[in-house]
Amino acid sequence: MHSIASTVPALPHVLASEGPSTIFVQRSAMASTVFAAPSRLMTKVLRPQGARGAGCFPLDEARGRLGKGQLPSLCARTARLWHVSAHPTVGAGTVVFMSHVDERLSGPAAASRSNAPDLRRSADEADHAHSCCAPSRAPDMRMTRSATVRGVDGSGTHCIEQAALQGGRFLMGDSTGDGNRPDGETPVHQVEVAPFSIDVTSVTNADFARFVDATGYVTEAESFGFSAVFHLAVEALRDEIMGPATGVPWWYGVRGADWRHPGGSESSVDGLDDHPAVHVSWNDAVAYCDWAARRLPTEAEWEFASRGGLDGARYPWGEDLMAPHWRVNIFQGEFPNRNTSEDGWSTTAPVRSYEPNGYGLWQTVGNVWEWCADWFDASYYLRSPLTSPTGPSEGASRVMRGGSYLCHSSYCNRYRNSARSSNTPDSSMGNAGFRTVGI
Ligand SMILES: [Ca+2]
Ligand SMILES: [Ca+2]
Secondary structure, eight states: OOOOOOSSSHHHHHHHHTTTTTEEOOOTTTTTOOOOOOOOHHHEEEEEOSSSSSSOOOHHHHHHHHHTTOOOOHHHHTOOOOEESSOTTOOOTTTEEEEEEEEESSSSSGGGSSSSOSSSSTTTOOOOOTTTTTOOOOEEEEGGGGOOOOSSOOOOOOOOOEEEEEEEEEEEOSSSOOGGGOOOOOOEEEEEOOOOOHHHHHHEEEHHHHHHHHHHHOOOOHHTTTTEEEEGGGHHHHHHHGEEEEEEEEEEEEOOOTTTTTTTTOOOOOOOOOOOSSSSOOOHHHHHHHTTTTEEOOOOHHHHHHTOOOTTTTTTTBBBBBBBSSSSSOOOEEEEEEOOOSSSSSOOOOOOOOOOTSSSSSSSSOOOOOEEEEOOOOTGGOOOOOBBBOOOSSSSSEESSSSOTTTTTTTOOOOTOEEEEOOOOOOOOOTEEEEEEEE
C-alpha cells in the first residue's frame, strides 16, 4: 500500500485550526475522560491556561464545571480521550482533547442526535463517542441507503471451524483497572452463559465472498458509496478521498472503499482470502448470519469466549502483552502517523495469525473489531441479568469488541477481553468485521 500521509493534516496543523474545531490540551497523566465543547463556549467558560492548543486546564476543574452544568450535557456525552505519546508538538505524557462539535448541537435537541461523526469534508457536526476507534456514518447519509438483499434465507454454507463451548459462569468486566470508564467496563459482575459454538476466527474475505456470490448482497458501504479508511491504508484516486473525518483526521471517508476494496478503489482483496472481511456494517453482518443460519454472539458470549477459560485475565493469553513476543495485531510506533508494525502487520493479518486462546479462538483481541448482537449502553452492567444477558432492549449503536490493528497502548487501550466499544449499525470501516455463533 502506498501512503498518503503527506496529504493528511498533521496534528500540529490541526492544533492550530480555527472555528468549531477545538483541541484542548491537558498536561496530566491522570486524565481519564475528555469533553468537547465549541471553542467559543470553551473560551467563555474555561480558563485558558497555556499556550498550546485552544486551552489547557486541570481535569478536576473541567469535571467540576461539567458537574455544575456549566457545559452542555452533550459535552459530557461526547467525551473521548487521545493520549499522545512523544508527539512532536505536544510532547510525551500530554493528553490531548479533540473536539469538533457544532454549537447548534449544544441545545436540547442534541440529546436526540445519534453518535455520528460526519465523514463528509463539508461536515460541521459531529459526536464521536467512539470515533477514535471507528467513525460513524452521518445521520442524513442513512436516507440514501438502497441496499439490495436477495437470497438471505439460511441456505448458505458456513465453512468456519467451530469451538464448542460448555458455557457456565464467569466474571464479566474489567477487574484490572485498565478499563475506559466511559465505556462501562465495570462493575465486574457474574454472568452465566448457556453452551454455544462459535467461529474460531472472524469471517474471512473468502467466506464473505461466498455469501455475496450466492446472494448478490450489496453491503452498506457499497450502497452509500464510501466507507472509512485509516489514512495510512488509503489506496484511492485523489478525488475519491473525501477528507478526514470530523475530529478524527486519521480516518478518511473514501469513495469506492468496501469489503472488496479495503483501501479504496485502487486496492483489492487479491491474496487476502484468509484476512478478515472488513467494511462490513452490523446490518451486513446480520445479513450474512441470516444467510448462513447463524447469529452474532451476545456481548457476554463474546467475552466468555475471548477469555478462553482464564478468569479475570487482561488478555486472552494472560496478563502480559508481550509474552514473550507479540501475540496480537495492534499499532506500534507513534499513532497515527508512524506504524512500525513490530507485530508483523500494519493493517489486517490473516485470521490464524499468532496463537489461539484456551478455547481455540484466534485473535479475538486485535486485528479487527468484532460486532456483537447487543445494543450498547455504558451503564448496562449495573442492571445486567445473571443468566444469558442480551443487552439493552434498544439503543443507538451496537457493541463492538476486541479492538483492532489501530489500537495503540497510548490512546485506545481496547485490545483487552473486557474492553467495549460501539458504532451505529450502518457504519463500516476498514478495521471492523465479525465472527458468528451457532443458532
Ligand atoms: Ca500491527
Ligand atoms: Ca478481533
